[in-house]
Amino acid sequence: MANRTSAAQRPNGSTQGKICQFKLVLLGESAVGKSSLVLRFVKGQFHEYQESTIGAAFLTQTVCLDDTTVKFEIWDTAGQERYHSLAPMYYRGAQAAIVVYDITNQDTFARAKTWVKELQRQASPNIVIALAGNKQDLANKRMVEYEEAQAHAEENGLLFMETSAKTAMNVNDIFLAIAKKLPKNEQTTGPGGSGQGRRLVEGDSGAKAAGNCCK
């Protein structure tokens, strides 16, 4: 816990180059592996029985991209349809989103498509959206064809990868791909903690307002 926090807050070499922070949200049907993807990305771990997420969870992770340090503030949301009303509170103001589906379940892919639509309609106009077909390790039980998902991604201008939180396949890659695509000229702050705090407050006051009106 403490290690992760300090690693996330004070990345090595943070004094050189730019530091960018991005709010990223994970969306998708429940039990497709959103929390597992985040856990793999942030802590390098995988829990077979990853418990369900109620409301949302928050984690951070920093990646280095050439001379830029990109810090992700990740909101991992609850998948159950009923928690949908909370979702805008988390994707409001997000610069990136990963919409996750389970390649062994066609319904979760349909749900992913509707999430993409909702984001395109209601989230920030410049949001970078990635589509992740998770549970690639179960490819022998595949119900969603790679080509089908890829075609959908291309049509909608999404990043697309099939991932596996279990084997770690493409997990870091999808976050890196998002980091590459995000504009690095804005929100450059110094390494101090105060700048981070300020920006988050802005982001969240917006989120709270959204939460109030949608409820």
Place this chain on the structure above:
Amino acid sequence: MSATLLKNSELQFGATTFFAKEHKGETCGSNGLPLTPNSIIIYGKAQKLKLFKHPNLCTYLDIIRGKHERTVIVSQYCGVPLSNYLNKEEFSFEDITKIAYQIFLALNYIHEKKIVHRSLSTENILVQEKNNIKLFNYGLFYMTDNGKLVSFPIIQLIYAAPEVYLDGPNGNLSNPKVDVWSAGIVLAELVLNKPLWQSLKVGQRIRKVLSLVQGNTSIFERIAREHNCYEKYLSVPDDLKQVIEDCLNIMPCDRPTVDTVLKNELFAHFKTVNQTNRSKICEPFEQFTIEELYHWWQLAGGDVLLELKKQGLIRSSPPILSLPQMVLIDGSILGQERNPATLYDSRIIQMPLEGLYQRFEHIPLNCYYPLIHSKSEILSKADDSSYNAEKLPLVIREKDPEHQFHRVILLRRLLHGYPYTRDLIIAESIKDIPPLLRGQIWAALLNVRGDYQQEYIKIDKETPTATDRQIEVDIPRCHQYNELLSSSEGHRKLKRILKAWIYKNSQYVYWQGLDSLTAPFLFLNFNDEAKAFACLSNFIPKYLHNFFLRDNSAIIQEYLSKFSQLIAFQDPVLANHLESINFIPELFAIPWFLTMFSHVFPLHKIFHLWDKLILGDSSFPLHVGLSILTQLRETLLASGFNECILLFSDLPEVDMEQCVNFSLDTYSTTPKSITARTQQSEKSPYIATMDIPVQDLNKEKFPRISVDDVVSLIRDDNDRAIIVDIRNPTHYARSSVKGSINIPCSSITFGEINIENVGIHSSLLKKNKDKIVVVIGSEEANLDIFPKFLIHCHIPKVCVLHGGFNVLLPITPTVLIQNQI
């Protein structure tokens, strides 16, 4: 002296052990989750056996999982195996008939429960005094899913019916008639007084049994002739002989059922005896049960695995020997097979009870019969000798055998009298709840009554619904570290209870989190699904009224607003900090309250939390939330938004006893109207007096207090409150609350956050720690700014009288000083 009460020949237990089948090759099921280990499946299935109570059956007590799929079964074990008698003492035909009757009674009981013994033999029939018998190890075939979960055959050579052999070594034939055959062989051995085909090798024995299939003369007669006992055979009374011959019928369809055998005239006279026993008006008071004895034995240091190790049933081999000799590139492993001969060990190890006897030796006899309703002066002196552990920490009390002895004896007695003894149960539960009886005590505290079982049976738990998919993906993620909840039986039961609850409460829907909420009840009532359901059904309206509505936002909003206000009331420093970093409860506390913390804590912590929660009202959880924040206070105060939210994404260790005690503390010192909600199910007088729209509630950082609470604060104990009147001095001079101070709002500059700004009364407020600061005014605007100012100045316990000064006028002229001009 009184340990003699414990020394009962029937209160003995022993253990056997075997290995469950290991999963070969594929390790993942079709849902991508790892396959449930077979030992866990067995663990879940075997729980049902603990319910079996019959004088002719050994009671199952426990199932323990060891390393590498080892399973240990702990069961009552008393008396001497019937096999020990063969070739030695001879039973009379009357004795044999009595034994036969009891065997069939026991078999009938398990057959009614849809269980087939399949390994009945003289080894696992235990003889007690007066030729009473008990069957032992009768659940092996059932718990291993008809033998599918183990890789050894469940069969007793000689005793197995011919069709069992024909079914092959991996067969799982589960026709109850196989037990009838085995009973026939047992009786034949008893009558002939010798074990059959003892000198033969395994293969020859099987051949002997199979050879019985041929020929059409009496099988019993052929067996007798083969063993040179024809004369004995002839001397057997006809009715007994006939029963044995009926049992030894080659064709299962011609063999009678146990039920039919019991109707035989041979056993008629036992039935009448039995009935006279039953005519007793009431059963003698049970001193304690074997389950309790086993529980205390464990607390007193008894360790089944250790005993098995001592006796050589569990051997540890150096870890290097368990490494595979070769691993192929495709992942298959060679040279790691366990010796098949070690998979099942037929030995039974009796557990030594001397340690427990010694430990309990000094407990006086009257402690076994605690007085409940009358405590006379004379007897109360004797009570002083009773064990006093109340000062010890809860976790120690729960592990203290003697304390648990007294608690279990007393509370079981009280539970016998439920619902009439409910008040006494509550009073005792405030002290602590013995873990062994927690399920029953919770049910009593939650007011579970009547025919909850009938009610549960009536509910449709099977018809597929749209919610099923969600339930199915949530259950394999719900408290899966727990053996019971991760077993297939546990999954099945949890699903049924959830479906039943949704069916029964059609105004509500399944929200993720309902699974976590149900888990503690299922764990505690694993063998009584209906009770788990009844507990859940009574728990939700009390603590989570309307939380599971399709649109629950108003309920959650109000709850979280009250939570914020409670933080501001009890800990303004923390409240200010959290507000300044925008760390709102919406971001972290929804899973806390929606699941009453069952989503954030492991089961053992939930138990200690709910032990108290169940005794409180629906505002108690708010205090628990505050208490968690308080434990993490230093970290929170030193952290920004990110660190705070990270802290809660992975909640650090919380000391539960401390947490609960702190919650009780704030719970008892907070006026009830502070936490009263409109959306609670209990009728509360505060709700009528304080009807605050949710939108307004959200804006207010401080709580309101009802006029009733203020009046009682003023009247009962004037020292508990500081009444701050913020009206202008003219109004104050005209009429004011006795002992109140006047800080006219108009005199203060709010721009600078400094308590000195309030003037002469600032030191009184600054020193305040425990007193409740009730702000009384008449103008709404001031009633917002002033208390906010106080909170920003870190003044604790600030609240506003709801309705303003004027509400005091009609209700209580006595608390006011009126200066008529």
